[in-house]
Amino acid sequence: MTATASSEHYYVPEGSRWPIIGVIGIFFVVLGMALWVNDITFAPYLTLTGTLIIAYLFFGWFGDVIDESMSGKYSTQVDTSFRQGMIWFITSEVFFFIALFGTLYYIRAISLPWLGGEGHLGSSNLLWDGFQATWPLLATPGAGGEYVQGKEAMGAGGIPLYNTIILLSSGATLTWAHWGLKKDSKSQLVGGLALTVLLGFIFFGFQAYEYYHAYNEMDLRLDSGVYGSTFYMLTGFHGMHVTIGTIMLLVILIRSIKGHFSHEKHFAFEAVAWYWHFVDVVWLGLYFFVYWL
C-alpha cells in the first residue's frame, strides 16, 4: 500500500467530551461487575448506570460522526482510516475466538485424554479411579462432587441446524441489501436489511430457547463440568456478538431509511456488514466443532 496522496484536508476533530464519558461509563460497568460478583448490594446499579452512560455515549459519539460525515468533512483518506480501523478491530475479535477455540481444542485433545489415562502422562488417571475420557463429557472426573452430571449432550440437528441456516441466509440477505445500495435501490437496501435484522432476532430467540432447554431438561449447565463450561463460553460469546451485530444492523437500517448512504459513500454499512459476516463465520466454526464433532 502506498500513502494516499491527498490534496484534501484530513479532518482532525476538535476536542470531544465523548471519550472521557466513555471512560466513565466503562469504569462504572467494570467496577460494578467486580463488586456485583461479590454480592455488594449497590453494584448492579453501578453497572446499570455505566451501561446507560455507554448507550448515551454511542448515541452522542456516533451522532457526531454521522453529522460530520453528512456535512462532507471526511475525505477519502478519513474513510480509509475508518475502514482500516474496523479491519484491525475485527482481527482482534478473530484472535479472541481463536483463544476460545484453542481452549476447546486443548481440553478435548490434550487434558482430557491425560485424565483418562492416555499418552505421555497417563499416570494422572491414578487419581481418578474409573474415569473415562469421552466427548461430550457427561460424567466428570470428580463424579459426585460439586459438579452437576449432564444427562445428554447437545446434538447437531434441530435448533442448531436451523440456526445455521438462519445465519447463512442472513449473510445472503445482507449482501443482497448491499447490492441494492450499490445500485441506489432504496427499497432493496431497506428490505434486505430488515430481513437480516429479523433473521438476527429469530436466531437469538432460538438460542434463548435452546439454553432454556439445556438448563432445565438436559442438565447441561455452566457447572456441569468442562463440557458445559466450554459450550456456554463459545455459544455465549458468539450470541453476545450476534446481539451486538443485530443492534448495529438496526441502526444501519434506520439510517438507510433516513437515506444516509449513497453508493459511493457508505462506510458504516460496510463496517457492520463485515462484522456480521465475521459473526457468521464464527458460527460455522461453532457448529462444526461444538455441535457436530
Next chain:
Amino acid sequence: MSTTTTHEDHHHAPPTGFGRWLFSTNHKDIGTMYLIFSLIMLFIGGGMAMLIRAELFYPGLQFLEPDLFNNLVTVHAIIMVFGVVMPAAAGMANWMVPLQIGAPDMALPRLNNLSFWLLPAAAILLMLSVIVPFFGGGTPVNTGWTLYPPLSIQSGMGMDLLIFTMHTLGISSILAAINIVTTIINMRAPGLTMMKLPLFIWAWLFTGILLIMIMPALAGGVTMLLFDRHFGTSFFDAAGGGDPVLFQHLFWFFGHPEVYVLLLPSIGVLGVIVPTFSRKPLFGYKSLVWGMGVLLLLGMVVWAHHQYTIGMSVAATNYFMIGTILISIPVGLMLFNFMLTMWRGAMTFETPMLFAIAIIVMFSFAGTTGVMLAVVPADLQYHDTYFVVAHFHYALIPGALFGLYAGVFFWLPKWTGHMYNETLGKIFFWWTTIGFNLTFFPQHFSGLAGMPRRIVDYSVQFVEFNQISSIGAFIFGLSHLLFVYIIIQTVRGGEKAADKPWEGAQIGTPGLEWTLSSPPPFHSFETPPTVK
C-alpha cells in the same frame, strides 16, 4: 495550506484549561499525558520494588505479611509492564509517529483520547484491588502477575477487581494499537514509502499488530478465571474435566509476545539513535525490518517455554525449545546491525548514545541468559528461581525501560524546545547503569544457589546476594529523582534547542520530525510534506 471557511474548527492555538487535556484530540497532548502517566506509575511501581527489596534485605519477616508481599510483587509487575513501559512507548508513538510520517495527527484522534483515559481508570481499579483486602475483601492477590489458578481462585475480591483491570487495560491497548497501525499504513506523507520509514515506525507497526493479536487471549483467559471463581465453570479444575495448565497456555500465548511488545519500541528508538550519533546510515535496514517480522511470527508460537515444568509431551517440549532458541537469530541480527552501524562511524557520546551502547551490551546478556532458559533440561532447574528474575529484569530494564529513557533524552529537545543538561544526563546514565547491574547481577547467583522467586523469607545462605541486590536497588531507585529533575528543568527552560539539535539526525532517513520547529506547532503537518 489554504484555510477555507469549512476549516474554521482549526484553531492554531491550543485550547486552555482542563478541557485541553480531558477532551484532547491532539496527538502531542495525548502523547504528553501518556508519558506523564507512565512516569507517575514508574514511581508507584518502583516504590513497590523498593518495599520488596527492603523486605528482602534481611532474612525473616521484617514488615510485610507474606500475602501482602506477594501482592506487591504482583502489582509491581503489572504496573511496570502495563502502566510504565507500554504507556511510555505508546506516548512516544503518539508524539513521534505523526511527526515522523508527516501526518497532521493520528488517524482516529478521538479514539486516541479514549485509549489514554482508560489507563487512569485501570490504575484506579488496580489500586482498589490492593486496598480491598484491608477492608474485609479476602486474601490479597498473592499469585504473581501470572495469576495462575487454582491460587487465583482462592484470592478474595481483589482478584475480581484485577480481572477487570486487565480487561480495561486490554481495551486501551487494542484501541491504541489499532490507531497507531492505521496511522502508519494510511497517513504517510506522499512519497514516504514503507521502506523509507524510520525504524521506530516499523517497530511500532509490528508492536501494534502484535498487541491486536495477543490482548484478546488474555481477556479470554481472565474471563474464564472469573467464571471459575463465581459461576461454577470448571475450565481450570480437574474434578470437572478442566486443567489449571490451560490458563497458563492462555496467559503465555499473550505473555510471551508481550515481552516483544515491550522490547520492540525500544529497538525502534535505538534504530534512530544509533545512526544519529554514529553519523552513518543504519546498517542493514532491510534485514532489521525483516528481522522484526520474523521475530513477530516466531514470538507468537513459542509461548510454552514459560511452562516447561508442567509436563508436556516430548515432541511439544522439543518444538517449543527449538522455536525459542531460534529467536536468537532475528534478535541477534538486529543487535549486530546496530553494532555494525557504529563500526567505522564517527561516534559522539551524548546521553542517548551512552544508553544505546549500554543497552546493546546488557540486552545481549539478557538474551543469552534467555537462551540458557530456553534449554529445557536446564530450565527444569532454573524455572521459578531468581535466575529467571535476573534474566527478565536484564531484558526489561535495558531492553525496554532504558530504550525509552534514551528516547526521552533524544527527543526531549524536540518536545520541549530546550536542551537538557548534558552533564546531568551523563551522571544519570552512569548512576542508573551501575545501580541496575548491582541490583540484578547478583540475582543470577542467588537463583543458581537455589533461591526461589516470590518468597518473602529466605534462608541465611542467600543473605549476601540479597543485601547487595537491595543496596543496588536503593541506589538505582534514587537515581530516578535525578531523572525527574532533569525533565522538569528542561521543560522549564534551558538552552534553546535548534530544529535539528543532533548533528547526525537526518542521516539515512527522511527525518521529517527535524523539519518542524522545536517544539513543533500545535497541529503538526497541516500540509503534508512531500518526500522524494
Next chain:
Amino acid sequence: MSNRFLKPCTAFALPSLLLTSGAVLAEYKFNFPEPVSPVTKEVFDLHMMTSAVALIIMVLVTIFFVYSIYKFRKSKNYEPDQEFHKGWFGTWSWALVPAIVLGIDLTIAGSASSTFDLIEDKTPADLTVKVTGSQWKWTYEYMEDDVKIVSTLLPKEEAGELYLRTVDNPLVLPTDRRVRFLHTATDVLHAWWVPAIAVKKDSIPGYINETWTIIEKEGNYHGQCAENCGTGHAFMPIQVNAIAGEEFDTWMSKQKEIKLAKMAEAASGKVWALDELMTKGEELYNKNCSACHKPDGSGIPPVFPPLKGSAIALGDVSKHLEVVIKGASGTAMAAWGNQLDDLELAAIITYERNAWENNTGDAVQPSDVKAAR
C-alpha cells in the same frame, strides 16, 4: 561437555566475588549444588556449556565495543565510512549472521534434546514415591510399601542456620536405587525441587507428573517449593536424607511396624480419655492445622477463620466433624478425611473443642469419626 567449562564460568562469577569482598564463599554457592544423580549431572554439564556460550558471546560483544569506542569516535576525527553498508559485507551480512547464530543454536538444541531424553527415560523403577504438595506441607507415599510421611517446616529454634531449608520428617531414600517420583497436589500448584538429585516438575492438582533419580552419594539434600502456592510458599522446604540401601531397608521395616501399631491403636475400639486426646491433639494440630489457624487458634482473618470461640468449634460436633473431614470446597480448607486416620482426627477435633478456652468438654472418639465419614 565436561569440567573444562567450569573455569570460564567461575571467571563469570568473579566480578561478583569482588563485590562481596572478604566474605568467605564456597565455589558452589555461585552455582547449582553439586549434582549427585545421572540426570542432574548431565543437566549441570549442559548448564555449564550454555553458560560458557553466554560468556564467550559477552566477551566478544565487549571487545567489539571497547575497540569501536576507542577507534571510531568523532573526537579523534575519524571520518565515517558512508559506503560501509554497500560493500560485500553489507550485502551478505543478513545471511551470514543468521547462519552463524543458527549453527550455535542447533549445537545447543542438539545436546539439550538428548539430555531431555534422559530425563524422560521411563525405565521401571525400584521404588515409587508419590509426592503430594498441599498448602503448606509435603506428603510422601512409598507406593510399594504403603508407608506415608508428612513433612513440614522445622521452626527456627530447632532448625538454626538451616531454617527454611529443613523439615521435621525428611524424605528418606536409598542410594543407588532407581526412584520414580509421582508429583501431584491437593489444592494449588506446588513444585518439588531438590536441585542436587532431580529436576523439577510442577505438582498440579488432579494431574500427575513424573521425575526420577538415582542418588549416587549419601547425604542430606535440601530444596524448596518452587511454585508460588500462596501465604506459606516461602515456608515449605524439602529435605531428602539419602542412606545406603540396607540401612534404608531397616528403616522401612521400622516404619511399617510403627504404622501397624498405629492402626491397631486406632482400630482397638478403645475409648479415649479427654486428656489423652488433648495431648495427642495438640501435637497433631500444631503440625497440620496451625499454619492457617495459628497455634493459639486465632487464625489469620479474614481468610483463615479463628477456631478460638468459633461457632463451629463450640457448636454441634457433627458440623465440626464434617468441615474437617470433607473440607470447605473452593477454599484453602482441605478435606482432611483422606489425609488423617480416625484417631488423629478425633484427637485434633477434641483439641480444638477444648483448647484456648473452647471448654466444651467433648471428647470425640475415633468411632465418632468413623461414623461421620
